[in-house]
Each structure stands twice: as C-alpha cells, then as structure tokens.
Amino acid sequence: MGSSGFSWKLADHPKLPKGKTVAVVVLDGWGEAKPDQYNCIHIAETPVMDSLKKGATEKWRLVRAHGTAVGLPTEDDMGNSEVGHNALGAGRIFAQGAKLVDLALASGKIFDGEGFNYVKECFALGTLHLIGLLSDGGVHSRLDQLQLLLKGASERGAKRIRLHVLTDGRDVLDGSSVGFVETIEKDLAELRSKGIDAQIASGGGRMYVTMDRYENDWNVIKRGWDAQVLGEAPHKFKSAVEAVKTLRAAGANDQYLPPFVIVDDSGKAVGPIVDGDGVVTFNFRADRMVMIAKSLEYADFDKFDRVRVPKIRYAGLLQYDGELKLPTHYLVSPPEIDRTSGEYLVHNGVRTFACSETVKFGHVTFFWNGNRSGYFNPEMEEYVEIPSDVGITFNVQPKMKAVEIAEKARDAILSRKFDQVNYGAFMWLYRKFETNIF
Structure with a gap:
C-alpha cells in the first residue's frame, strides 16, 4: 500500500493474455x-x-x-x-480549466487569490494588459470569462486596461471575429464612461500570432511580442473593428489575421507593455500559452530577440505547465x-x-x-x-x-x-x- 492508502498493484486482465503488445x-x-x-x-x-x-x-x-x-x-x-x-x-x-475558472469567478475567489493580488500591485501606476483568444468557443477561452475579468479588475482598482485580442475562426465560425470585437468594444466603452481608460491595443489571428505550441514556430510568438510589447506591427488602425474588417476584406481569415496595433491620432501605439505594467493571459487551455509564458517570464530567454524586456507582473489564468511551474503566478489553481x-x-x-x-x-x-x-x-x-x-x-x-x-x-x-x-x-x-x- 502507498502512503496515500491505495495500492499501485493492478490485477491481471481477465481476458488479455500476457506477452501481447x-x-x-x-x-x-x-x-x-x-x-x-x-x-x-x-x-x-x-x-x-x-x-x-x-x-x-x-x-x-x-x-x-x-x-x-x-x-x-x-x-x-x-x-x-x-x-x-x-x-x-x-x-x-x-473539473477542467473552464469549469475551475467559472467556479472561481462565480464565488469571487479569483480576485482574492495570490495571483490576482500579485498583478493588482500594478493598478496604482501601471496598465493591466489582458492577452488571449477573443471567442466563445470554450476550447481555449470564453468571452464571458473575459468580461467578468474586466468587470472584476475595474471594480478592484484597475484604472488603465489594454486588451490584446487574438481572433479565432477555428473553434467558432470564420468571420465571427467582427461580432466578438464589436461586443467587447461596447464593454470597454462602458468602462470608459466610468472613467476607466480601457481600449483594445493590438490583435492578430490565433494561428499566426501568439498561440503556437510545443515550440513549433517561435515566429508566431515573436509577431505577438512585437505587437503587444513593442507596439510594432505591419498594420496600424484607429480601431480594432476597422482592423478586423479591413484585413478580412483583404483576404485574411480569422485564424491567420496578420498582426495589427491600434494607434492614436499621432500614429503612436495606444498600449505597448512597459515597465510597471501587469499582464494576464486569459486563455484557460495550456498548450498554446506555454510559449508566450516563457517569453514573458524567462530572464534567459533566447528563442528570438525581444529587443526590450519590460519589468512586469505577469500571471496566467491557470498555471500552464505544472512541471516547469510556468507561469510562477496564476489566478486559478489547475486540477490536480x-x-x-x-x-x-x-x-x-x-x-x-x-x-x-x-x-x-x-x-x-x-x-x-x-x-x-x-x-x-x-x-x-x-x-x-x-x-x-x-x-x-x-x-x-x-x-x-x-x-x-x-x-x-x-x-x-x-x-x-x-x-x-x-x-x-x-x-x-x-x-x-x-x-x-x-
């Protein structure tokens, strides 16, 4: 018997003979x-x-x-x-990621935990950045969870919020990105009416920006880093709705939308990640968040030239790799x-x-x-x-x-x-x- 009171010993299969692969x-x-x-x-x-x-x-x-x-x-x-x-x-x-997050949001415990309190330290002087898949597909993220995170963070002192949205078209219909962006823009407008500086800062398609996995193509992460951290991208727009509609009209689908940044009237990016900011990746599924987590957290990172590495407070919605303990901080504990x-x-x-x-x-x-x-x-x-x-x-x-x-x-x-x-x-x-x- 093991220390937990159970035996590792398995009984022989009643029909399958030994020696068979x-x-x-x-x-x-x-x-x-x-x-x-x-x-x-x-x-x-x-x-x-x-x-x-x-x-x-x-x-x-x-x-x-x-x-x-x-x-x-x-x-x-x-x-x-x-x-x-x-x-x-x-x-x-x-109980899996989405359900664990739902329970934590419903009870409010997500806002009382170590991970949120760690990121909350940036609220007084810095910006809260939220990075993830804008979708209601329920495979990697959910729109309603993002909306609750925005509401909870704003109620707890976040005065400046920037969203870095990744369009889906894989777990949901291609073209649905426009509707999702319009929905979240309404939420951000409501926050602005309450005196909170909340905007979409950058975006791109999930298969081309940020959401690669298993270190298959670090260029995907770099394109996200350039837009989200450096505020640099080949496409610049005044609004995310304009960005998505224009890029789709040019032939790109939601999954492979090229990276874009939102700029002000002077052409300056409205929300690059800088020293003193807080960052939360709001996908609950792990596999496509590990690489961005490494780029945000590892001091000895060498997969691409990050150019500028801001001193930030970063947390994942969940811990994406239990063996690597990555990220160090997270809002909801994963299933054991x-x-x-x-x-x-x-x-x-x-x-x-x-x-x-x-x-x-x-x-x-x-x-x-x-x-x-x-x-x-x-x-x-x-x-x-x-x-x-x-x-x-x-x-x-x-x-x-x-x-x-x-x-x-x-x-x-x-x-x-x-x-x-x-x-x-x-x-x-x-x-x-x-x-x-x-």
Missing part, C-alpha cells in the same frame, strides 16, 4: 455523427475503421468527449484534445490529476512507448500524464516526437505526419520491447485518407 491509438478529431453530406468522416473512404467496426460490432463502443463527461461545465461545451487526453490518461473525470494510467503502468513493470508529431506530442505525453512533463520512469518509457512541418497548414496537408507516426508505432510493436504502444494522430476536418500500419 497493446496498441492504444488516439484518432484525435474522429467521431460519429449524423451521416450526411456535411460529415467528412462519413463521406471519406475509411476501410480500416469500417472493417474494425463491422468485424467486432459487439466491442464497438462510443464514449462522449464533450461536456461533463470530460469535466467541462455543461453539455453545451465542446470537447477538445486537452480534456480528452486528460480523461483518457487518468481514467477519471476532473494524480494516479494516471502511465504512473500505474510503470509501477507494474509495464513498458510503454508514446509517439506523435510536434503539434500533438504533448497530448500523448503531457496531457495523458495529468499535465505532467517528463517521464515517470525513463527506464520503462520511451517518448518519440516527430517534427511537424513548419508553416504548412493542416488543410493544405491534412495527413500531417500520420504515416511517419504509424511507422514508428509499427517499429515499436515489432521490436517486442514494449507492452503498450500509445500514439496519436490528428484527424483533420479535411482528411480523405486512412493509414493502416500493418
């Missing part, structure tokens, strides 16, 4: 829905999945990957690969996910192999292991990351690295070195193929 294949994005012409999986050629389903109908089970089944607030909340892999890896349901399957397996002498490409590697390692980086036991585990192609969008190359991932998984199985092989491939919306590794 188990493959755990996560098709991220695969699902079953109404079979019509809008269902890409239904209209695609999927002989492998079809044969598996028809060959063992009694074993085919559907599991919910959204809503309360994966720890999200309501059944209306779509799932995402983070909460899905957390639930799969832990085998249990934990313990006793994950990976930890159980190494305690039982089960050798595991995990593989995916860069943009999904953290899903079969970090998220699977309960938001924990690194190995539980490096002698029992092997993780392989296949570099994603930089600058090639998923709709252009929908298969991504599925073939290379499958080949690595095949080799791991045939090596007989591992008892369990985990691998994940992102099933993009436009997929028209399948990979059979055997």
Whole structure:
C-alpha cells in the first residue's frame, strides 16, 4: 500500500493474455455523427475503421468527449484534445480549466487569490494588459470569462486596461471575429464612461500570432511580442473593428489575421507593455500559452530577440505547465490529476512507448500524464516526437505526419520491447485518407 492508502498493484486482465503488445491509438478529431453530406468522416473512404467496426460490432463502443463527461461545465461545451487526453490518461473525470475558472469567478475567489493580488500591485501606476483568444468557443477561452475579468479588475482598482485580442475562426465560425470585437468594444466603452481608460491595443489571428505550441514556430510568438510589447506591427488602425474588417476584406481569415496595433491620432501605439505594467493571459487551455509564458517570464530567454524586456507582473489564468511551474503566478489553481494510467503502468513493470508529431506530442505525453512533463520512469518509457512541418497548414496537408507516426508505432510493436504502444494522430476536418500500419 502507498502512503496515500491505495495500492499501485493492478490485477491481471481477465481476458488479455500476457506477452501481447497493446496498441492504444488516439484518432484525435474522429467521431460519429449524423451521416450526411456535411460529415467528412462519413463521406471519406475509411476501410480500416469500417472493417474494425463491422468485424467486432459487439466491442464497438462510443464514449462522449464533450461536456461533463470530460469535466467541462455543461453539455453545451465542446470537447477538445486537452480534456480528452486528460480523461483518457487518468481514467477519471476532473473539473477542467473552464469549469475551475467559472467556479472561481462565480464565488469571487479569483480576485482574492495570490495571483490576482500579485498583478493588482500594478493598478496604482501601471496598465493591466489582458492577452488571449477573443471567442466563445470554450476550447481555449470564453468571452464571458473575459468580461467578468474586466468587470472584476475595474471594480478592484484597475484604472488603465489594454486588451490584446487574438481572433479565432477555428473553434467558432470564420468571420465571427467582427461580432466578438464589436461586443467587447461596447464593454470597454462602458468602462470608459466610468472613467476607466480601457481600449483594445493590438490583435492578430490565433494561428499566426501568439498561440503556437510545443515550440513549433517561435515566429508566431515573436509577431505577438512585437505587437503587444513593442507596439510594432505591419498594420496600424484607429480601431480594432476597422482592423478586423479591413484585413478580412483583404483576404485574411480569422485564424491567420496578420498582426495589427491600434494607434492614436499621432500614429503612436495606444498600449505597448512597459515597465510597471501587469499582464494576464486569459486563455484557460495550456498548450498554446506555454510559449508566450516563457517569453514573458524567462530572464534567459533566447528563442528570438525581444529587443526590450519590460519589468512586469505577469500571471496566467491557470498555471500552464505544472512541471516547469510556468507561469510562477496564476489566478486559478489547475486540477490536480494524480494516479494516471502511465504512473500505474510503470509501477507494474509495464513498458510503454508514446509517439506523435510536434503539434500533438504533448497530448500523448503531457496531457495523458495529468499535465505532467517528463517521464515517470525513463527506464520503462520511451517518448518519440516527430517534427511537424513548419508553416504548412493542416488543410493544405491534412495527413500531417500520420504515416511517419504509424511507422514508428509499427517499429515499436515489432521490436517486442514494449507492452503498450500509445500514439496519436490528428484527424483533420479535411482528411480523405486512412493509414493502416500493418
């Protein structure tokens, strides 16, 4: 028995014989829905999945990957690969980021915690900057949470607020950015009527500005840094509504909107981040916030030339990496996910192999292991990351690295070195193929 009163010992499987390698294949994005012409999986050629389903109908089970089944607030909340892999890896349901934030906002505890009080020290003389995805998609952030943060901060002494908005078009419809910007502009106008200097300072599309992940492309972070911190961008506008409408009219979609800054009548940026300011990244999902957190917090940062590094008070909405303790300060404590399957397996002498490409590697390692980086036991585990192609969008190359991932998984199985092989491939919306590794 462990110190917590439970045993790590797992009973033998009642049917699965010892000595057989188990493959755990996560098709991220695969699902079953109404079979019509809008269902890409239904209209695609999927002989492998079809044969598996028809060959063992009694074993085919559907599991919910959204809503309360994966720890999200309501059944209306779509799932995402983070909460899905957390639930799969832990085998249990934990209250997840959005729900934790909702509870903290509803109770007001978010404004009494260490993280908010740390940032609040800037209110007297500095500016509060809020950086994140402007969307109600509920995957990375939610508009209503941002609105409550604005309200709570203004009521607690924030006199100068700047928003750095990232447009979505991925978790919500492309083009919805205009409506979101108009909505938040009304909220800011109301704050200004109360004597609070509140404005949007910069923006850009989520896939082109700030929200890269797994150190795939630091240029994405640099474009955000230049606009948000330095107040520099290739496009300058008097308002965010004008910026989004103009850039979209020029051919950019919400996801890839180029960076822009808002300027005053003299052409000066209205809200660069400077010494003495406070910064909060208001996304609750971790994977696309780690890189910006590093650039804001690390003194020895060397991924790109930051030019100017302001002395700020920075906090994340959540702690985005528990292993790195990043960021140091955060407004809401993340879920404590313990006793994950990976930890159980190494305690039982089960050798595991995990593989995916860069943009999904953290899903079969970090998220699977309960938001924990690194190995539980490096002698029992092997993780392989296949570099994603930089600058090639998923709709252009929908298969991504599925073939290379499958080949690595095949080799791991045939090596007989591992008892369990985990691998994940992102099933993009436009997929028209399948990979059979055997």
